[in-house]
Amino acid sequence: MGHARVQGYLHTLDSSPGVYRMLDSEARVLYVGKARNLRKRVSNYANPNGHTGRILRMISETAEMMFLTTRTETEALLLEQNLIKQLKPKYNVLLRDDKSFANILVSKEHSFPPVRKHRGRKSTKGNYYGPFASAGAVNRTLNQLQKVFLLRDCSDTTFESRTRPCLQYQIKRCSAPCVGLISKEDYAKMVGDAERFLQGKSTNVQSTLADEMARASEALEFERAAALRDRIKALTQVQQSQGINPRSVAEADIVSLHLEDGQACVQVFFVRANQNWGNRDFYPRVGADISPAEVLEAFLGQFYDNKVPPKQVLLSHDIENRDLMAEALSQKANRKVEVLVPQRGEKHELVVNASRNARESLARKMSETAAQSKLLAGIAEAFELPAPPKRIEVYDNSHISGTHAVGGMIVAGPEGFIKNQYRKFNIKGDEVTPGDDFGMMKEVLTRRFKRLLKEDPDRSSGTWPDLLLIDGGAGQVSAVREIMNEYGVGDIPMVGVAKGVDRDHGKEEFHRTGKRPMALRHNDPVLYFIQRMRDEAHRFAIGTHRAKRAKAFGATPLDAIPGVGAARKRALLAHFGSSKAVSRAGLADLKAVDGISDALAETLYDYFHEKG
Template identity: 80%
Template sequence: TVQGVQGINPRGVAEADVVALHMEGGQACVQVFFIRANQNWGNRDFYPRTGSGAEEAEVLEAFLGQFYDEKDPPRQILLSHPIENADLMAEALGEKRGRKVELVVPLRGEKAELVSFAARNARESLARKMSEAATQSRLLDGLAEAFALDAPPERIEVYDNSHIQGTNAVGGMIVAGREGFLKSQYRKFNIKGDSLTPGDDFGMMKEVLSRRFKRLLKEDPDRESDAWPDLLLIDGGAGQVSAVAEILADLGVDDVPFIGVAKGVDRDAGKEEFHRPGKRPFALKRNDPVLYFVQRLRDEAHRFAIGTHRAKRAKAIGATPLDDVPGVGATRKRALLAHFGSAKAVSRADLADLKAVDGISDTLAETIYDYFHEKG
């Protein structure tokens, strides 16, 4: 949110919502300020969909109808644009609230200043969103060019496996597209294969991809929905890539491109190597924005898989994750709990705080810290 929002505490407006709309390039942003007891109680951005050729009055009216469908309106709503059925809207909102609600498009004074401030915020928020979308679009174009894809991908799926000594193995899938990361589409896969040996990445990948694509083939065999990926990014090199090729071929999926992202020589983060079936591995230039984009995708997949794995392991361990930390017996566990108050607080403690606990050596403090902050 734009700076200075908290400083707006209107003297002459006791209770109102300030609703300002900005439209540009067929997109809209509505900024709502909540004023209660002469104080600004914060603000929120909304991005309503606009029909083609929709005017401000229409977009704002539709927004108000939806916005107050689930919440009680204040006594006054200050608007940036007049709406067509203002009387009807005021009446409907008044009935909902059980007392009069006023809709006003202020032209001067403090109320007009509040509206113009909210409108400026809406304009800046929309500009930021549009520039992020343009950047994302350029990155997807760059990805298509770098990896010789037929078209910029609309849906990228990135897979990562996380397991510590093979226990509670979890596969994670994140999704990205034109809107950035699509978190509602993320999926975790609890690895069921009892025959898998700890650290069997191929086995895990096979199980995850088989489950994912069998489900897609069952739910959308004609590929009509946007649930089908245009590109898969896999953690690993030539070995993983040939395994994935085999898995997809077995399922009869032969037109989803996939790329293995491997750490390069010396596992240097800037030197990722990209592997494609039947082609030589290649690297992108160190400062290539597409390289940063792929790194971000991979980091997000890793973060998601690790987080999911940790949650699963904590659940398996039960109420006191301390039980499973090597070297922490009953006495030390009591000392840690007495010092920090809970196992959760121990898991979040930094190294210096752990070293400060009576009876915990520096080496053990490091073991405890590493246990809760391992990188997977």
């Protein structure tokens, strides 16, 4: 292990670019890196001098290395970031929050296209505008579009079924194309105006509306002129509210970093079409002796792994391989992408503003983390744990008389609630009696521990809990302990949280195996923290249950038939009026429906007649 082990690989390497992995004695990946020259990079690690403490620790733990050569250094950079995201090595900078961002979609699959919020893969035909930093930023923009351009946001099914205008028309947020109150040509013109607005051409839109208003007045069409006046007024208000928008930056991401006491905050501002579309802060995992250049380079590679980069990326700190990063991002975007570190002008001001936000966000985060650490230490003291827990899992069930039963698991740790670790469980065990809370909890914990034992039997990944909190008293604790002992994980501390006397908030009793029930002081911050965790688990379980119930409410027997998707289901219901009428239809009638082939008609007919 260590320098000597690394030295042993030198004779097998040449000067090719590529990616290397450093592994410990149990074959766990410690670090993933890229190199323009693999032999030269590995020879640096073989030299025991000139390394930071973090790198020296990494080398000392290295028992094996793996190598993969690439044609270019750009390919090596892209592969490195893919492997880091997949393997999450101990000594790499890791971007922990990597959710997709919302976009606005102007669909092109309908003659009266809606304008909607869209997340995920861009599989729907249409034009996408974004990314927006948050759902709130998207909703504000959609609200503006509805006020100014009167575009629909209803589903296609709702659109097809309307016989009179809805409330959106009454409050002047829609032009009611569903009932023919606007022609296809006029609606298309408004969609075009909305897209120009999203492209930053709102001034042109405003002058066009003003010309139309003047012509309507001259033609004595005063009602239409008044409507156009209201739209111009709404557009002016939008422009006034966007006073913080940059003048000289049309499309860019502003990426600023602040490092302090071994913690980092990266603030990203999104500018599209000369409009500020919000910001998001990130807290990558870093070491105490890491440089800003290394953090930013790792962040950029991982951040743009699943996102299309803008024309410009403005940085607060320079990175070692700026030209290489620009080349990699250009390759991903299929157009030129500039990576800049501005020193003056409006771009520099934008970066300074983002840096100030990063510094303030990190200060708030560190304050919250310190308070959270005190609470976790309090929990360890209250429940006699060997150390403050780093991962608390809280479980709850939700159902109505046993129907649509679900279990929810939330996770909390030193940084608060870890929402990307939340899990939901659809209760599906045949042996569980409807309404049996004990049976439901046993099924949830059985599935949870089965999966943990399969995926991480040696408990090395950090996904094993240090403490379980379950909603319930002695009976629930006994049922869960039975499961834990069965799977050999009885060493994990577990506490049942019961409502206590009169089921009052603040009079909770805590149950542990082999110990008398206990309570905490009424004003103890640890008690408030446990209540917050239990309430969050309850909220998550109820939300999951409601979503399942709502989905079942809209379900029909057609959902279970292979080959019947949303479009064909819509066609069948429109033709026959109900799923019951579809089930009674003859084969010839089914074949007469648009979009239903002869083979599918026979499948439908056989399905309902076999079941009947």
